[in-house]
Amino acid sequence: xxxxxxxxxxxxxxxxxxxxxxxxxxxxxxxxxxxxxxxxxxxxxxxxxxxxxxxxxxxxxxxxxxxxxxxxxxxxxxxxxxxxxxxxxxxxxxxxxxxxxxxxxxxxxxxxxxxxxxxxxxxxxxxxxxxxxxxxxxxxxxxxxxxxxxxxxxxxxxxxxxxxxxxxxxxxxxxxxxxxxxxxxxxxxxxxxxxxxxxxxxxxxxxxxxxxxxxxxxxxxxxxxxxxxxxxxxxxxxxxxxxxxxxxxxxxxxxxxx
Amino acid sequence: xxxxxxxxxxxxxxxxxxxxxxxxxxxxxxxxxxxxxxxxxxxxxxxxxxxxxxxxxxxxxxxxxxxxxxxxxxxxxxxxxxxxxxxxxxxxxxxxxxxxxxxxxxxxxxxxxxxxxxxxxxxxxxxxxxxxxxxxxxxxxxxxxxxxxxxxxxxxxxxxxxxxxxxxxxxxxxxxxxxxxxxxxxxxxxxxxxxxxxxxxxxxxxxxxxxxxxxxxxxxxxxxxxxxxxxxxxxxxxxxxxxxxxxxxxxxxxxxxxxxxxxxxxx
Numbered sequence: 001x002x003x004x005x006x007x008x009x010x011x012x013x014x015x016x017x018x019x020x021x022x023x024x025x026x027x028x029x030x031x032x033x034x035x036x037x038x039x040x041x042x043x044x045x046x047x048x049x050x051x052x053x054x055x056x057x058x059x060x061x062x063x064x065x066x067x068x069x070x071x072x073x074x075x076x077x078x079x080x081x082x083x084x085x086x087x088x089x090x091x092x093x094x095x096x097x098x099x100x101x102x103x104x105x106x107x108x109x110x111x112x113x114x115x116x117x118x119x120x121x122x123x124x125x126x127x128x129x130x131x132x133x134x135x136x137x138x139x140x141x142x143x144x145x146x147x148x149x150x151x152x153x154x155x156x157x158x159x160x161x162x163x164x165x166x167x168x169x170x171x172x173x174x175x176x177x178x179x180x181x182x183x184x185x186x187x188x189x190x191x192x193x194x195x196x197x198x199x200x201x202x203x204x205x206x207x208x209x210x211x212x213x214x215x216x217x218x219x220x221x222x223x224x225x226x227x228x229x230x231x232x233x234x235x236x237x238x239x240x241x242x243x244x245x246x247x248x249x250x251x252x253x254x255x256x257x258x
Numbered sequence: 259x260x261x262x263x264x265x266x267x268x269x270x271x272x273x274x275x276x277x278x279x280x281x282x283x284x285x286x287x288x289x290x291x292x293x294x295x296x297x298x299x300x301x302x303x304x305x306x307x308x309x310x311x312x313x314x315x316x317x318x319x320x321x322x323x324x325x326x327x328x329x330x331x332x333x334x335x336x337x338x339x340x341x342x343x344x345x346x347x348x349x350x351x352x353x354x355x356x357x358x359x360x361x362x363x364x365x366x367x368x369x370x371x372x373x374x375x376x377x378x379x380x381x382x383x384x385x386x387x388x389x390x391x392x393x394x395x396x397x398x399x400x401x402x403x404x405x406x407x408x409x410x411x412x413x414x415x416x417x418x419x420x421x422x423x424x425x426x427x428x429x430x431x432x433x434x435x436x437x438x439x440x441x442x443x444x445x446x447x448x449x450x451x452x453x454x455x456x457x458x459x460x461x462x463x464x465x466x467x468x469x470x471x472x473x474x475x476x477x478x479x480x481x482x483x484x485x486x487x488x489x490x491x492x493x494x495x496x497x498x499x500x501x502x503x504x505x506x507x508x509x510x511x512x513x514x515x516x517x518x519x520x521x522x523x524x525x
Contacts, residue, residue, distance in 0.1 A: 093415070106424055141471075
């Protein structure tokens with residue numbers, strides 16, 4: 001069970017109105033990794049995440065998350081943790097922080113059942129873990145960007161995910177808070193042992209904190225692996241898709257050749 | 259005024275008005291939070307086609323109205339989720355088409371009489387025992403469903419995509435809400451008529467939103483606004499001999515502008 005890849009994409013295409021957003025992506029992410037996805041604007045980073053979450057069905061190709069299509073995983077109640085790029089679409093929405101975190105339990109609870117003491121405990125425990133328990137009764141819109149970010153991470157965690165997906169989590173944070181966030185996610189991953197996929201346009205921050213890097217620009221080409229360092233990674237930012245391992249593992253580069 | 263309260267038709271009008279205010283007050287909060295104001299307009303206008311179909315077929319217009327508006331609402335939803343059309347375009351097209359169909363049905367049925375006028379502009383004073391029972395049954399059913407799925411509807415209003423990821427059956431609940439709206443629209447037609455019924459589904463929630471930032475108080479304020487303006491509107495229309503539906507909607511609009519003013523002054 002644990003040997004199944006966390007994410008497996010097999011020749012995945014996503015085409016919007018005759019224009020490809022993702023072209024022929026084949027990718028395997030082993031379980032328990034902290035993976036960063038980088039690439040320029042419009043490279044299809046968010047689309048890739050949504051394909052993995054099951055929010056977007058690929059035009060062609062197959063998606064497997066822990067060996068299953070995302071929809072059937074969801075139907076079985078095995079949920080994925082997701083932090084959307086703009087998690088607070090309605091800043092004035094009349095809910096408190098605790099209510100937002102409890103929302104993560106709603107699907108698990110089922111229709112017509114209210115959250116009970118155990119759900120509240122789970123939600124409060126995550127708020128505690130993220131050091132924002134004192135904000136539990138505040139309206140969500142009254143919090144700072146960084147605090148809101150933690151609330152939405154707490155909501156993702158109460159779904160008890162095996163895969164946590166974060167879309168540009170640092171975009172509204174200052175430099176210090178950005179590092180804190182990557183560290184926090186790292187600690188969470190160590191504690192819960194889940195796989196983390198984080199999309200960012202900030203190549204420096206990603207390179208400092210994650211274990212593997214995927215460089216995406218709509219396409220993926222597989223090449224022989226020359227050795228490559230972090231500087232080289234930065235210089236190839238205009239590439240198609242690359243999957244780089246650094247550290248102890250031999251480096252592998254996948255790049256565009258057209 | 260005292261004599262008025264002793265009259266059967268007047269008691270029925272007040273009872274129906276209060277039940278409809280409760281029903282629309284609750285739904286209105288979700289219409290505002292989910293930004294469905296325009297689809298409320300679309301559903302209420304498309305009800306005209308359904309009501310006219312009832313006249314043509316000789317069936318109680320309540321049933322044809324419900325079936326027709328629910329059908330149109332689901333068609334709008336379908337066209338929009340399949341990505342064929344933008345939602346606002348879909349609503350604009352479907353509601354114009356259903357109104358046109360309604361005019362045609364009426365023409366074919368050969369009845370352009372006072373009943374039709376009642377459906378267009380509401381005639382709560384003409385309401386009978388049977389309609390009261392229909393209103394009560396529909397209101398109880400719709401409110402029970404909203405209460406049952408309350409937490410899901412709050413989540414969907416907050417963030418639909420996230421609700422899906424967290425395992426909430428979003429597609430089903432979206433479609434169900436449109437059916438609930440159609441039901442409420444059709445029974446609320448007795449009070450204010452097709453042309454104005456969307457006011458009851460939009461203004462109470464919008465007013466409450468101006469006055470409070472919390473969900474439960476929003477529901478109470480919305481229901482209170484709807485009930486208060488309905489009662490005041492009915493009495494005012496009786497005293498001044500004005501059309502009741504229009505009076506209620508004008509009072510509702512007045513309440514909204516006052517709440518907007520208060521919101522402006524506070525922020």
